[in-house]
Amino acid sequence: METTATVVTDFIDYYQILGLEPEWDTEKLRIELRKKMAGTKARVNAATGKKKEEIDQLLKKIVKATKLLTDPEAKANYDQELAEWNRTATPEQQAAAAAVPTLPELWALIDAGRYLDAVEAGKRLINYTPDDDKAWEAYAYANFRWNDFANAIYASEQAIRCNPQNAEYYADAGQYLAAAERWNQAVAQLNRAIQIAPEQVSYKLTLADIHTKCGNWGDAEAILQGVLSQDSSNQTARSFMAIVVGARAEEKISEVISLADEGKKKEARKLLKEIKDDFEKAHKLAENDPDIRDLLNSESINVRRALGVNSYQRIFGLIVDSMLTLPGLLIASIYTSYTGYTGANATAYFFGILISILVVGYSWVYLAYKNNGQDLTKRLLGMQIVNDTEDSVPSLGKLTFRAILKPITLMVIYLVLAAMFFFSVLAGMGEANGADATGWIIGIMIGLFILSFRLLFDLLFITDKDLAPTVVGAFLFLHDKLTGTTVACSTKDDFLNFGKYHWY
Incomplete structure (x- = not known):
């Protein structure tokens, strides 16, 4: 047959x-x-x-x-x-x-x-x-x-x-x-x-x-x-x-x-x-x-x-990231009182900081790695971490390095803004010809104006690290520049963003 x-x-x-x-x-x-x-x-x-x-x-x-x-x-x-x-x-x-x-x-x-x-x-x-x-x-x-x-x-x-x-x-x-x-x-x-x-x-x-x-x-x-x-x-x-x-x-x-x-x-x-x-x-x-x-x-x-991402995503992202560290910071702020002495509880301080690091590490590194560049904050707000020069998500090493640099970057930005505020106060005092209340008020007003203008410009107008003003961009996107990553808007249909969210 x-x-x-x-x-x-x-x-x-x-x-x-x-x-x-x-x-x-x-x-x-x-x-x-x-x-x-x-x-x-x-x-x-x-x-x-x-x-x-x-x-x-x-x-x-x-x-x-x-x-x-x-x-x-x-x-x-x-x-x-x-x-x-x-x-x-x-x-x-x-x-x-x-x-x-x-x-x-x-x-x-x-x-x-x-x-x-x-x-x-x-x-x-x-x-x-x-x-x-x-x-x-x-x-x-x-x-x-x-x-x-x-x-x-x-x-x-x-x-x-x-x-x-x-x-x-x-x-x-x-x-x-x-x-x-x-x-x-x-x-x-x-x-x-x-x-x-x-x-x-x-x-x-x-x-x-x-x-x-x-x-x-x-x-x-x-x-x-x-x-x-x-x-x-x-x-x-x-x-x-x-x-x-x-x-x-x-x-x-x-x-x-x-x-x-x-x-x-x-x-x-x-x-x-x-x-x-x-x-x-x-x-x-x-x-x-x-x-x-x-x-x-x-x-x-x-x-x-x-x-990049718009101003609302940036503002809410900062708020959500700050809330992630809140439980640990509350524990770290526990005070103790005995024999007339009031001071920080060293144990609570240590465990509070440790909890904050673990929570942030879990979100910024582990969840981002498991979910195609989306940590908890970026998942909630429709953002995604991607490699700077190719259509792919960053490696575990890049995500870890980025998580370490991110708080350092924020601290540097705050120090720069604080310095701007401090010098504006001195300028206000000089204009008032003395360190009286009027000079302080004028200085504070000038400082707040400069601070708000700077923040508004950064939040509303800067989207890409290569287009940011030289000084501000170097600080604002430091972790992006050094890790070769960037944050982009994400959609549910994007080929880099698919499947259910993995929590573990």
Whole structure:
């Protein structure tokens, strides 16, 4: 009796499906996946039936691939599984079509993902009906799905020859030309499609997609803005605009770094504010699209790293961190009274300080290490400790070093502020020509003014340690500079922040 080996057929090769290369680094994969998401979203409006179902499935695969392939550890495991699958799998037997296939049979092959079968069947169909524009359209799409762009372009041109007034054929030709990176010709074909059918939004979205692939974010945004000005509720256009605005914001980060390196920190902070506004705009545009929000959150680490955390997070973070040490400090403050002498209880003082150190160490080091850079305070306030130059969380050693430096940094800052206050008091006394009450009051008022101004500036305007004023930044972010870490905003969908919180 003849036996056959059973091969797993439901394994998904994201590299082949999405046109990616396994050797690409994380950043390259992220960029290409963003383009895939934008291009797929652009064709949703024009798709119907099986074609739309295919696009919906492709969107889910892009989101899954983004999470899988931009996580170095998950990618390594996936690559190993893919190699094993390729070693054991056998090519599916190619079923030969009987006679000339009908057009529905050709589309059925395409819908089933049997692209090579569809290409072969399509050849027989167009040879039998060389002036059938619908046959050329299906044959062109089969070649496109098989990644034979040259034949897809040729077939789409033949479809146009058979029916030059069908705008869809020009749009398809533009898509195939773009896949072959023949950008100028692709733009020309899309403009022709829009000229024939100006009411068709999908052609404008496809044209915007081509501009994004060329890096012409301004042209893409202008086209999408035009679509939204006519129909602000178009969710496809809003999602696409979110991708464009988010990508534009991310590209500006390098300009911020260049300005900071040149000492132009005022201009850098101004540009950083624009980036923040763009990023917030992107999230607002994608508020009803979980796929795009997920994609934005996965890509936002560089933006969030530069934006840092806002003033409210800083203030509440300081309060929560202070409360962690409160039980130990209360124990340490116990006084004893005997034989007329009142003084600090040495035992209580020792154990109080020890308890404070243990509580802070548990939160700042252990919990942060177990929970992807989120200690108790940062978990509560939506913040996360990340490495300064890579998309990963700090090591245990870095978190420990950071925890040791943090209170030292705070003490240094307080000493600097205290010195500012002290000298302002002396200045006030000098202005009053004597150490009387008026001089003290004037000095205290000057000191409080300087102190409040300094604190407000630090809390409200400094987000990134590289953009802080030289003296203040050196103290304010000392533990960040020395440990190579920084604090960024975190979201529940971020790929560095996942799973339940581990307390032990």
